[in-house]
C-alpha cells in the first residue's frame with residue numbers, strides 16, 4: 001500500500017519505522033528489498049509493552065544495548081519515532097515518561113555516537129523538559145513529531161531557542177484531526193493559516209513533511225498523502241523543495257554506513 005501511494009503521489013522516498021504490526025527487523029528488511037524508496041529508523045518506543053518496564057524507571061541498559069546493536073548494523077539511518085510523551089488515542093494507551101531519565105538520555109547519547117537524528121513525539125505538557133534535553137545534546141538533531149501539536153507561538157519560541165530542533169508536520173496537514181480540532185494547520189480544511197505559512201517561509205530549513213502512515217485502511221492513507229500535497233502546493237517553490245525533500249535528506253545519518 002505504501003509503495004503504491006508513493007508512486008501515485010510522486011513520493012520518491014519515505015522514512016519507515018515500526019507500528020502495531022511490524023518490528024525493527026521487518027522495517028529494515030523492507031528497506032533492503034526497496035533500496036532508494038524506504039529509509040529505516042530503529043525504535044525502542046514505549047508503546048511496545050516489552051519496552052515499558054525499562055522506560056518506567058527500571059534498568060534501561062539492556063534496551064539501550066539493543067538499540068546500539070541495531071544501529072551498529074548500519075541498516076538504520078535514524079532513531080524513532082520515540083513516543084515518550086503521547087496522549088491516549090485509539091488503540092494506544094497514554095505514555096508520559098520523564099525526558100530526563102536514563103533511557104531518553106541514553107537514546108540521545110547513542111544518536112550522537114552513531115550520528116543519526118532522533119524522531120521524538122513529545123506533547124506540549126513536557127515542553128520544559130524537552131528544552132533541557134535539546135540543550136543537553138545540541139549536536140543531535142531532533143525531529144519533533146507533529147511539532148508536539150504546539151500552537152504557533154510555541155513553535156516559534158522552540159525553534160528560536162533550539163537550533164537542533166526540526167518541526168515535523170505529519171497529521172498537522174489533515175483537514176480534521178481526530179484528537180483535537182486545533183491540531184490542524186488549516187483554517188477551513190484547505191487553506192493553511194497565513195501566520196503558519198509566514199513562519200514556515202521565514203525558516204523553511206526547519207520544517208519537514210510526513211504522513212503519519214498507519215496503513216489501517218486505504219482511504220485514510222490516501223487522505224494523508226493528499227493533505228501533504230495540498231499543504232506543499234501553498235508554499236513557495238524554494239520552501240517546497242526544502243520542506244518536502246531536502247531537509248530530511250540532509251538530516252539522515254551517513255549513507256556510507258548502509259550495508
Ligand SMILES: [Zn+2]
Nearest residue numbers: 081121145146
Ligand atoms: Zn506521533
